[in-house]
Amino acid sequence: MANPLKLPMVRRSLRNLVSRPATRRYPYEIRPRFEGARGTIEFDVETCNYCMLCARRCPAAAITVSREDRVWAIEHLTCIGCNVCVEVCAKKSLTMSKESKPVHTRAEVGPQGQRPGHEEWHKPAPAEAPAVS
Amino acid sequence: MIDRIAFLARVEKYHKAGWRLSLINATTIMPAEGMDHGAFDVAWAFARGTEFETIRERIMPGDELPSISESFGAAFLYENEMRELFGINVTGIGLDLQGQLYKTAARVPFSPSAIRARLEALGRPEPVAKHGTATASGTATASGAAEKPGAAEKPA
């Protein structure tokens, strides 16, 4: 039987016992994400010109755009965070924020049957103010 | 049809010279004009240090393909996969897993008929065969200029 004091991990174990935990007490402590982290896509409905490039280039088909109805919608839970839509948008309407996507724990369904993670912007005729749903 | 004796002798020469089996890959060739059924392009890739060579053969569906398990024992995984996904009739595999390797929903997902059914469901015509030439040995790198640049819809 080996002498326990000669086991090389013992010193590290004793140090672990008296030092602070290496893990974070999530969700009570949340590490802020680093700058440039891929989080959620944010959309500015004012500048969009409905060219539909983002919807065409999205690899996960998470963006749906309708030029006639002037609707721009994204499924956040389908989005893979690849940043291609941000790169191709000519009007710079899309940005990638570093905040993590919201967590949906139940299969919530919105009044129009939207799935969890679905976010939609409507831009009616220029006379009215735009609405977010 | 593949000449079994000559092919196995060629593979055994690689084995004796110390080459390592790197890949056995099958590609489905969809039937183009002049062909009444599809085919498979099978590549055996061998590596020795920094050297790399391939054997390429074109197989018709139903043709018998001899297994190279006697020279390269590790070939059984690739050959089981070829049989299960492509339907290529490989005979004499060292460890025969009887079609239980991958549990796919469709039986032979990469056979020409299955691929055609999926492409039609997607509403796309079959791609016109404009293949780069496949060399029989040597590093099979065949690059050519694109012939339909207009298909790209995005500006650079």
Added chain:
Amino acid sequence: MKRTVIPMGPQHPVLPEPLVLDLILEDEKVVDAIPTIGYVHRGLEMMVERVEYTEMGFVVERICGICSFMHGMGYCVSLESIMNVEVPDRARWLRLIWAEISRVQSHLLWLGLGADAFGFENLFMHCWRMREQILDIFEKTTGGRIIHSVNRIGGVKRDISDSALAAILLEMQALGAAFKETARVFGTDPSIAHRLGGVGVLSTEDARAVDAVGPMARASGIATDTRLIGANFYDRLEFEPLVETAGDCLARVVVRMREIDQSIDLIRQAIDKMPKGEGQPIENKPRGNPLGEVFTRLEQPRGEVLYYVKANGTKNLERFRARTPTFANIPAMIKLVKGCDLADVPNIILTIDPCISCTER
């Protein structure tokens, strides 16, 4: 003697990914093992029919979470060969640096899992704590901890400033120094020597016969390393394949530990040799559609990965095949399992560094 059949898997505490081995035992010795895989088969190679070649890179880098960067890099390198795209120098250096950081991260993950396979959870947690620093580096530079999405056909999408590179090098070297303590544990702990020493011995001839790749082959005396081909700027760095001759599980542990130090040295060499300065081009966008086919070989942490890409002039590729190193090492694993004790089976399965998601795509 009576034989018992014990099915190991698909869910098992030591397996990182599902794998079934039907072990046929006589008393405590394994006489035969029948593998079944296919539990993580997602049909990613079929995605070429649906997804255009510009988007396929995102699918390919999601084949596996551990080897994610090199999958993305391999796909982009293959398409760049087909389309004759000249990648800017800085992009190639950045890819090399990220690839080596990814190798360190993968080996640290494996060392933790290898320790966990025989119950040394303390060491497992310690290795993974060190690995967290690397994942933080990835998040700062690429935006994602596991899936990086920085590789594009023609270059990379994000640059790392020279000051950030210097800081990364200091962090990695500090990690390498802190890792020495862990390496000492692996080297001198009597329980590790007992559980891994002499177990799963793969002789040099056997390693050649089963076509082993990567650290499996290097620990059995074969000096093979795909980076020696010299592609992707590896020919500008000085390194040698690290070879051990014992061929047992402990030798594979030693090979991977030494590769961590080697990778940190390669990162230092790369940062030295990179062209310095701000505002250099990092992407050279291709035009048109690819036409042609190519075989590309890279050295992933687990061994040689081989990509075969065939393009036919349309926006969809015709065939994409990724033959990952674990696919090539599974025959070695089956050979090693036969004849060992039942208690050694988890160690032997872990010793090939199984990445079953990569194997089954």
